[in-house]
Amino acid sequence: MAQADCSFVIAPGALPLLGHTLRFLRDPLRFLRSLPDIGDVVTIRLGPVGAVVVCAPELVRQVLVDDRTFDKGGFLFDRSREFLGNGLGTCLHKDHRRQRRMIQPAFHRARLPGYAREMSAQAHAVTDAWRHGRTIDVLAETTAISLRTTAATIFSAAPAALRESLAADLATLEEGVFRRMLLPPHVDAVPTPGKRRYDRAHARSRQTINRIIADYRADGVDHGDLMSMLLAAQDDLAGPGTEGARLSDDEVRDQVMSFLFASTDTIGKALAWALHLLGGHPHIAERLHAEADAVLAGGVAGFDDLPRLEVTRNIITETMRLYPPGWLLTRTTTVDAELGGRHIPAGTDVAFSPYQIHHRGDLFTEPERFDPDRWAPDRAGAIPREAFLPFGGGARKCIGDAYALTEATLALATIAARWRLEPTPGRRVRAAPYALALGPKGLFMRTVARDVAGHEVRGRSAASGEGAGRPKDTSASRP
Ligand code: HEM
Structure with missing residues (x-):
């Protein structure tokens, strides 16, 4: 990685050797938000790395x-490879281009109704196990929904034991990956217990996926999932049977x-x-519940309901504006380049932050306000295209x-039809950016079961009417 030997303004507060590392690590979001006041392009130093x-x-x-000029690379991507x-x-x-050509058909719109069936089923399965009046670890529950959905849409035919092993390894990798990306390779090579756990999870997850691929190849059946499509993918620009016409197992x-x-x-x-934002904005939550009641009548959201779930969709969109999961992205320049009329040498790390752009006051009115209606058709047109990049x-x-918008919308509507989640007083929820995706830390909420008329359903499960409760700690992430 090259030093950013460019003529851009340098962010203030750099320390000898460490540069801006401490400021960045202490509160990356605040640090990023401070940069637009300094310039359109700002040089920072994270230890020896300039960007x-x-x-x-x-x-x-x-x-x-x-x-082509700003290729994948930079401090976040080099290590992730x-x-x-x-x-x-x-x-x-x-x-x-070859990879994208071959994979794109798996994400064609025509595939979405099939994926949506799994999305609805998994959202229902996870929330059906909730009980009235419990405190739940919200992130563990929503991660369980997305993990189960991902496993079902990628390799529906894989044995449950392999899916579970992969889910556990994924959690370990996700925990360690951001740290590994920022550590210089020689420091990361030190075999600490965390590093050994990470390496084991890495090796085992690759073996598990290799095994699933071998099983799929052996049975030769089209399971209608992403794995089947990847195995059958054909590059139309390469002649049949030529090298590269198919994806290799690796x-x-x-x-x-x-x-x-x-x-x-x-x-x-x-x-x-x-769910966190709705907890703090009950008047918006009420509109969500009203929409879910009108459209779903207490049932599970399905693909055909999507056009009528406008409030739900706008809530998801606004949530991803305030907290875009992909909060920081990097590139590297492959040749000498120019940006804003200034020179950038080849090999420079270039970073940008959807989070920072989404919080700019010149692009969004009251940028810190949770306002799903800014995405209503009569207002959304005023938002410049380049201002929103989740x-x-x-x-x-x-x-x-x-796929992501479909899953998030169906899951939120399915939850809202039967549950209201209340904030737990005294707990502080913080943004935790020390991961590839920006998540909430400390988010525990209380479940309130509700019926279609919006009444609380006390003392029983909203879904099945049973009185049996689960243990209070529902934090185990179920694959
Ligand atoms: C809320 C959910 C999601 C968010 C916020 C998100 C965000 C992003 C972002 C910001 C990028 C661009 C990265 C860059 O420019 O460096 C990206 C790329 C990508 N995402 Fe997503 N993503 C989401 C869901 C998904 C899902 C569900 C899948 C697949 C099942 C997926 C697969 C990919 C792939 C393969 C790329 C690379 C595309 C390419 O380089 O051609 N993402 N995602």
């Missing part, structure tokens, strides 16, 4: 659109790893944030954006 942070939305757009491999999210520009494994990482944490955290943009835009 330029692009703050102006039109310049971020330039970075996103020119993905070590464990995520060369999948769609991490591969370089030279491999990207390539399939890297894609699966990318999907698992890209989808589980992000959707789980977005849903958790939505899924990135350009050729590297999230391939799972429609």
Whole structure:
């Protein structure tokens, strides 16, 4: 990684050797939010690594659109390739177009109704086990919904034991990955217990996926899931039987790893944030419940309900504006480049933050306010296109954006039809950015079962009418 030897203004407060590392680690979101006041592009130093942070939305757009010059790389992506491999999210520009061509059909709109069936089923399964009046670890529950959905849509035919093993390893990898990305390789090489646990989870998860691939190849059945589609994927630009016309087993494994990482944490955290925000804005929660009652009448949300779940969708969109799971992204310049009329040498780390852009007062009125109605058709048109990038943009835009919005909307409506979640007094919820995805920390809420008329259903499960309760601690993440 190169030093950012550019003529951009340097963020104040750099310490000798450490640069801005301490300020960044202490409160990365605050640090990022302070940068637009300094310049459109600002140089920072994280230990020995220099990077330029692009703050102006039109310049971020330039970075996103020119993905040959601003290729995947930089301090967040260089290390992630070590464990995520060369999948769609991490591969370089030279491999990207072929991979995207081959994988895109799996995310075609026509596939969504099939995925939506699993999304609804898993949201129902997790929330059906809730009991009235309990305190739940919201992030664990929403992560359980997204993890179960991801497993069901990627490899529906994999044995439960393999899915469970993968779920546990994924949790370990997710915990350790951000730290590993920021540590210099020689420090990360020290075999601490955490590092050994991480390495074991890494090796085992690859073996597990390899085994699932081998089983799928052996039975040769099309299970209608993402794995079946990856195995059958054909590059139309390569002649049949030529090298590269199909994805190799290693390539399939890297894609699966990318999907698992890209989808589980992000959707789980977005849903958790939505529930947290609703807890603090009861008047908006009431509108959500009213919509769920009118559309679902106490049932589970399905794909055909989506057009009528407008309040729900706007709540999800606004949640991802305030707390975009992909809060910080990086690139590296492959050649000498220009940004905002200034020179950037080849090999420079370039960072940008959807979180920072989404909180700019010149792009959003009252940017700190939770206001789902800003996405209503009569107001949304006033928001510039480059101001909202929860899924990135350009050729590297999230391939799972429609999948993610569908899952989050169906899950939130399904929850709202039967449950109201109340904040637990005295607990402080904080944004925890020390992970690839920005999540809430300390989010525990109380379940209130409700019926279609909006009444509280005391002393029983909202879903089944049973009186039996689960243990108070519902934090175990179920795959
Ligand atoms: C709320 C949920 C999600 C959010 C916020 C999100 C966010 C993002 C962002 C910001 C990028 C661009 C990264 C960059 O420019 O460096 C991205 C790329 C990607 N996402 Fe998502 N994502 C979500 C869900 C999903 C799902 C459900 C899948 C797949 C099942 C997925 C798969 C991918 C892949 C494969 C890429 C790389 C695309 C490419 O480079 O061509 N994501 N995502």
